[in-house]
Amino acid sequence: MSAAIGRRKRRKLKSEINVVPYIDVMLVLLIIFMVTAPLLTLSFDVDLPNSNAKALESKQDPVIVSVRQDGQLSLKLPDAKEPTAVSAEELEGRLAGIAAQDKGLRVIVAADRAVAYEKVIAAMDVIKRAKVDKVGLATDAR
Numbered sequence: 001m002s003a004a005i006g007r008r009k010r011r012k013l014k015s016e017i018n019v020v021p022y023i024d025v026m027l028v029l030l031i032i033f034m035v036t037a038p039l040l041t042l043s044f045d046v047d048l049p050n051s052n053a054k055a056l057e058s059k060q061d062p063v064i065v066s067v068r069q070d071g072q073l074s075l076k077l078p079d080a081k082e083p084t085a086v087s088a089e090e091l092e093g094r095l096a097g098i099a100a101q102d103k104g105l106r107v108i109v110a111a112d113r114a115v116a117y118e119k120v121i122a123a124m125d126v127i128k129r130a131k132v133d134k135v136g137l138a139t140d141a142r
C-alpha cells in the first residue's frame with residue numbers, strides 16, 4: 001500500500017497554443033471593418049439624382065469631379081483615395097495635363113441634386129476647355 005501512495009501520476013505539460021481567442025478577435029475585427037468600410041468611401045456628401053439608365057462597363061476608372069451645393073469643386077483621380085478641393089482654374093490645368101497624356105480620359109461629374117444648373121454647366125465647361133471629350137453625369141440607380 002505504501003508503494004501505491006508514493007507513486008503519483010505526473011501530468012503531461014500542455015504545449016499547444018490555444019488559437020480560439022485569436023480567431024474570436026479576428027472575427028470581431030472583420031465585422032468592424034465590414035461595417036465601417038462603406039462609411040469611409042464617401043468623403044463629400046453629394047445627393048445624386050435618380051436615373052433608370054444602366055451603368056456603363058469600363059476597364060479604366062474615370063476621373064470624378066464633384067460639385068457641392070455651395071458650388072465648391074473637388075477632383076478625385078483614379079489612383080487617389082480622397083478627393084481634393086480645387087478651384088475652376090486648378091481643375092482645368094490638372095485635367096488638361098492628364099488629357100494630354102491620356103486621349104481616352106473619361107470624366108464623371110457628380111453634382112448634388114440641389115446644385116443650380118448653372119454650376120453644373122460651368123463645371124462641364126471647365127472640363128471641355130481642358131480638352132476632355134468623354135464626360136458623363138453620375139446618378140443613383142433606382
